[in-house]
Amino acid sequence: MHKRVLLIEDNALARFAMVEILEDAGFAVEEASSGDQGIALQLKKPFDLVVTDIIMPKKDGLDTIKELKEAFPSLLIIAVSGGGRNRDVDSLEAARKAGADRVLHKPFTSQELVEIVGDLFAGRSDHP
Numbered sequence: 001m002h003k004r005v006l007l008i009e010d011n012a013l014a015r016f017a018m019v020e021i022l023e024d025a026g027f028a029v030e031e032a033s034s035g036d037q038g039i040a041l042q043l044k045k046p047f048d049l050v051v052t053d054i055i056m057p058k059k060d061g062l063d064t065i066k067e068l069k070e071a072f073p074s075l076l077i078i079a080v081s082g083g084g085r086n087r088d089v090d091s092l093e094a095a096r097k098a099g100a101d102r103v104l105h106k107p108f109t110s111q112e113l114v115e116i117v118g119d120l121f122a123g124r125s126d127h128p
Contacts, residue, residue, distance in 0.1 A: 002028040003121055008038035008052040008064060009080075014106075018051065018113065025114040035059030039067055046072060049120060051113075054081035054091045062091070062098045069099035076120045082106030 005027045009015040015031050022029045030047070032038035036059050038052065050068060054061035065077055079095030080103070092103040102116050 002026060003049065004047045005029045005117065006032065006038055006041055006047040006050045008032045008035060008050065008056075008061070010034060010053060010056040014053070021110045021113055022051075022117065024110075025117070027117065035061065035064035035067075038064060039071075042068060042072065042075075046075070049076040049078070049117060051078045051080060051117070054079055054095055062094055065095060065098040065100055076101050078102045078104060078116055078120070080104045080106055080108070 005022055007015060007018050007022070007029055009018060009031070010033055012033070015033065019029050019031055030041060032041055035052070035056055038050065042050065052061045052064050061079055061081070065079060068075055068077060077100045079092060079100035081091045081095070082105075092105065095103055101120055104112065104116060
């Protein structure tokens with residue numbers, strides 16, 4: 001059975017690209033365009049891992065991560081963010097504190113995304 005990944009990303013082009021990358025790597029991927037939509041999907045049929053953008057309108061990735069971790073403490077979460085370099089570092093550090101297992105700076109390569117997802121599924125993490 002394929003590992004199930006939920007991708008939460010408000011940018012349609014970025015979402016399309018990441019879905020393609022993850023599906024090509026053999027993961028079953030569903031997508032959400034907002035934090036609220038992603039949380040609703042996770043509540044309906046829980047995923048093995050969530051990849052979420054941080055900077056999104058309405059419910060941002062930090063609130064999404066907090067809500068998901070509250071309801072599903074063992075859920076694996078990867079936070080991704082672009083933004084300005086300083087804002088990016090701050091938001092990704094905040095994502096770690098909110099419960100993200102890994103963080104990824106945009107832009108990233110297909111290989112980086114697949115490796116991080118694979119590492120988390122294999123039980124490996126880059127921080128204590």
